[in-house]
Amino acid sequence: MLELEHLSKIYADGTRALSDINLFVRQGEIVSLIGGSGCGKTTLLRLIAGLDRASAGAIKLDGEALSGPHPSVGIVFQEPRLLPWLSVFDNIAFGLDHINATERKARVEHALEKIGLSEHAGRWPRDLSGGQQQRVAIARAFVTHPKVLLLDEPFSALDAFTRASLHEHLLGLWEETRPTVVLVTHDVQEAVTLADRAVVMQPKPGRIFDELPLTLSRPRDKTGLPFETSVRRILTALDHSLNTPQQQPQRERDRQAAALWW
């Protein structure tokens, strides 16, 4: 169970990136954070990953307060961030330093097979396509068997074909150890394809607007009516999130300004 309690983040320059975030994620649940850019999604993941410090609030994993990077928390960044001087194999094995060689080899080879890159094990990252690199990055996070896996728009730079196949690869890997997943995306289809729950966020300051459960059975049929309905529900919530009371004064002023102009 991953718990975020009253989490806030104010950057040194005064930007209120997050304000009073409360979120509980069950073990093995896939939660998708959706929102436009500037909602603080990346900030939230960086806090959970321990790469930045929260201004207020607590992050707990199974009751244990997290402060700093934790062995049970893995992250996949928006860019693959592979180490260019390591082969694909060694990149995936990067976090397995403490594990004995045979086990390490077995885990990496299994992951390579899962992501369909076995024959590329000895290549440099520079010789892979963007989608292949991102698969390696996902495998690198999975092989350490984290309890919580954070993904920050990992597919946003990829074309639709590659993205769809990466969704398969991701779910394939997830099936094995069933970690808790927090997936940031701005693609509603992606959220409905992968997540058990969609959390809609709102900017300035970044906060949670609404939560929608996605109870469709897996594997999900993207052409079915339930899928369509879920997509539409999230889109509606996103729409509302842009029209909440907090934003209305602004609009009111705009209208007045327009009136004055006439």
Add this chain to the structure above:
Amino acid sequence: MSGEIATTASAWSSQQGAAALAAPSLAEKRRAFDWRILLGFLLPIAVALLWEAAVRFGLAQGRLVPPPSRIFATLLALAETGELWTHTWMTLWRVVVGFVIGAVAGIVLGALSGSSETLRRLLDPTLQALRAIPSIAWVPLFILWLGIFEASKVALIAVGVFFPVYLGIAGAILSVDRKLVEVGHVFRLSRFKLARRILLPAVLPEAVIALRSGLGLGFMFVVAAEFMGASEGLGYLLVDGQQMGKPDQILAAIIAFALLGKLADSLLVLSTRPLVRWQDTVRERL
């Protein structure tokens, strides 16, 4: 769903097909490029031949600017008497000792200054101030301190090598991609492991470049060092040639310098190539 995967797979294989089609044209380009390298030899060879002909046909005397044949004859004569090798060996010894001292100091201080903000504030201003002094200006002081013999020469070379290596290493560490360092943080590497597994490999390419420019300066300063009173070394050949009025000996020594410098640089590049092989080929060739 399987149909979708199949389309993706075929998209990938067609991409590979495209790459295969593109490959021969790339190889052709390389071959064409090789030919153009030869073009670079045209000018010096033409000038040399013209000058040779001018002297042969009595159009010029060639006393101050000897024709290529005479330079090579001198070079050959020096090699036969063994003189060339003693001088080359002496010069090489000075450069190597000075280079090792300067490079080690540059690497250590550069690493300290690049990896710790406090140490950088402590060290860098002083070193930058020292760098502003033209290195040759140290010569009188080094002679007073270390005597006229080898120590002062090696010290001058070491100073020359030190600064580019220091600057290169410190700069390389400072410019390591923060995003890759974060990967190290995510996997909770200790400071030492972070340095070994991320910082070190990341700075290697730039470190090699820094060492190469250090070596180049080492060769520059060995000439200066040998000017200030040596009885052996290629620099001595230069001074001797000037005093005895033997321009062919000067030019022979210059050619020996060029070959030695190129050889040392190539050795450095070859010995470090396995460490930086992962880099993009374009940069590898620089």
